[in-house]
Amino acid sequence: MAPRITVIGTGYLGATHAAAMAELGFEVLGLDVVPEKVELLSSGRVPMYEPGLEELLARHVAGLEGSTGRLRFTMDWAEVAEFGDVHFVCVNTPQKHGEYACDMSYVDSAMESLAKHLDRPALVVGKSTVPVGSAERLAARIVELAPAGDGVELAWNPEFLREGFAVQDTLRPDRIVVGVRGERAEALLREVYATPIAAGTPFVVTDFPTAELVKTSANSFLATKISFINAMAEVCEAAGGDVAKLAEALGHDERIGAKFLRAGVGFGGGCLPKDIRAFMARAGELGVNQALTFLREVDSINMRQRAQAVELAREACGGDFLGKRVAVLGAAFKPDSDDVRDSPALNVAGQIHLQGGQVTVYDPKAMANARRLFPTLGYADSAVEAVRGADVVLHLTEWREFRELDPAELGAVASRRVVIDGRGALDSAVWRSAGWVFRAMGRPRA
Template sequence: MTVIGTGYLGATHAAAMAELGHEVLGVDNNPAQLAALREGRTPFFEPGLEELLAKHVASGRLRFSDSYAEAADFADLHFICVGTPQRSGSYAADMSYVDSAFSAIAEASQRPALLVGKSTVPVGTAARLQELITRVSPAGDGMQLAWNPEFLREGFAVKDTLHPDRIVLGTESSETEQRLREVYARPIAEGTPVVVTDFPTAELVKTAANAFLATKISFINAMAEVCEAAGGDVTVLADAIGHDARIGRRFLNAGVGFGGGCLPKDIRAFMARAGEIGVDQAVTFLTEIDSINLRRRTGAVDAAGELLGGQVSGRRVAVLGAAFKPDSDDVRDSPALDIAAGLHVHGADVRVYDPKAMHRAALAYPALGYADSLDAAVDGAEVVLLLTEWAEFRALTPADLDGKVAGKAIFDGRNVLDPAQWREAGWTYRGVGR
């Protein structure tokens, strides 16, 4: 098989497919990325992926190319794993990378082939692409299409590919269903449920899942706003309602909100597509979900200002975290960096530290100050902001910062510290909704 697009999704899928016993050719047009992958190195951080990649590059089961002609000659099963970023000036998804990848492999295919989309796309895309590949390929009607959405969690991507919690197959033929069941034979044998459905439903599954998760996160953050006004504690509130099996405790952690390359852009693309097909009123609630999420970022800037007594300009601020979540170096739409930038705009002397995301953060936000260690970040800081819940930040104690900071004030943007411990040590502690 081939995997077209070797970014976060594609590189993980390619390495995992090799681990499942398949012969895999990864295809991309980024020379630097291909050079790293050919050496068994990942251009990004994902726990366990580099080891898996190196293992199968060395075994010969996994290799990489920039040639669609080679890809079409090598295999007749192609996974398309390219990105669908938010279109500039619009909420809609930019489909140019998907369209280009499907067109290129179809045009290069002289014999029948199965093209399998894994990217998160607007509903209706698969039907449009089926017509496209049939029209442009020399193989004509021999070009088949299926949709197999991905459900990777950054930080757990290898596990989620090798041991998924479900496999969704959007297909119009029993033949393509059977071929994909063979691809995933091992996880299916382990008991992973398989959902076989039509194109539109398969396309909607990932979008609907992300919309639900975003709703749950923004719900508890809305409750945090209420708790702050009413004097309640959102962590205890979340524990209490989480005991209800219909609700559950997962994703009920108030904080500075969600970010990354999926949830924000996917819910916006969902809203845009719903408007295009005439059901925009069905998802208008997502507008408020997005608004609540962004409000937590401005709320964190305000909280830091209050801890500084209302005077931000010229004050030293330590920001712990740059990635949008721990165990990742992804800084796309990162709440931590957005908050750091907001304080920088207000004149603060900001020092950011993250265990893995420093290089990407500096490229995305070059105006911010960066420290090469936690100690360097907090040195002389008048307020400390914990914004990404890396394990080393969760384990912080007041004693770890004694003698380093200039002011004993901390904003716990992920509610992972013990307020009593910090207050007893003489710190001014501020959490979210506590």
């Protein structure tokens, strides 16, 4: 008989994982402590924008017409404990206020609330990104609290979801990593992931610390690569080089590769920034802070890109934002998402607004979230309306819609034809041929 699965925490990670587990054929019960979220998910809707997720959810939520009925949601910890054989913990691990360190309070609370009700053998699986050493501590705490004692095992199975591709990354992951202590936990997880394993997904079995380190190491590497090309953009800017051609040449080296070598306003979102900072903090606690000192510069370069985008816009406005209209295309931290956490686009828009600019923002999916976070900015219902009367246009989120804009149509409504490509994704020749002054970090002025 197939194991029954629960998912604790139904945010971005949890909702996706729950729907994917149902798609793989398992009976799934999701838990959240927010009544509105449980009600929304139970109706087959999701509280965030993620391509394909709502359709996947609706295919399985119990009570919906035509669904398999394999997926339900609850707020009852006792029901979850009774239902599940494998419990996935998918709660948030934000950065602590005023510190680099990770806030483990949500993970600790979820683990303890669940453990108190576990009166039969079960496997608890952490998916949240946590500081190395957390699993060891949590495993002992679970055994201490659970009525079933050491019949309850812990495993760590880090997530590698990319926003915009979360459904694909869950159903067809590029690797599955599990940190386990025993053969039973490994066997259960091999059963849970049997479908992607059969399709060729590598299944990497390791210890707790290694499993915990994989996600933060991967994010640190990606962040370093992004900041590296942005540092090269600074050098190109000073030397008169072209960072796009530089990146193209570097990308042909198979040791380097072309991905994540597009210079721009840098990375943001709810993972990379807080993960590399938490990694630095944990290294300090372990007495190896010098090993990750380079990440401070990675973070610094990333934040500096935002300031440089503001300076390019100021230069385009004649040295002063007062009385100038600025159009910002993009609010989400990346395309195919409505996530505005630590969004470079909104950070740049906010800085310009504070310095006197009249900023109007447009994003295909993130408008509601942007308004909640930055209520004093102006917002438009389309790219054309955002650009109307603008003295400068900033392209700051790489949506396909923006790459396909007609520069001539925008030029007809703009006050001045000046565009700053903060994502290195627009065709400079097309925009210049339509009469626009085109600027991008580390790119030739003409």
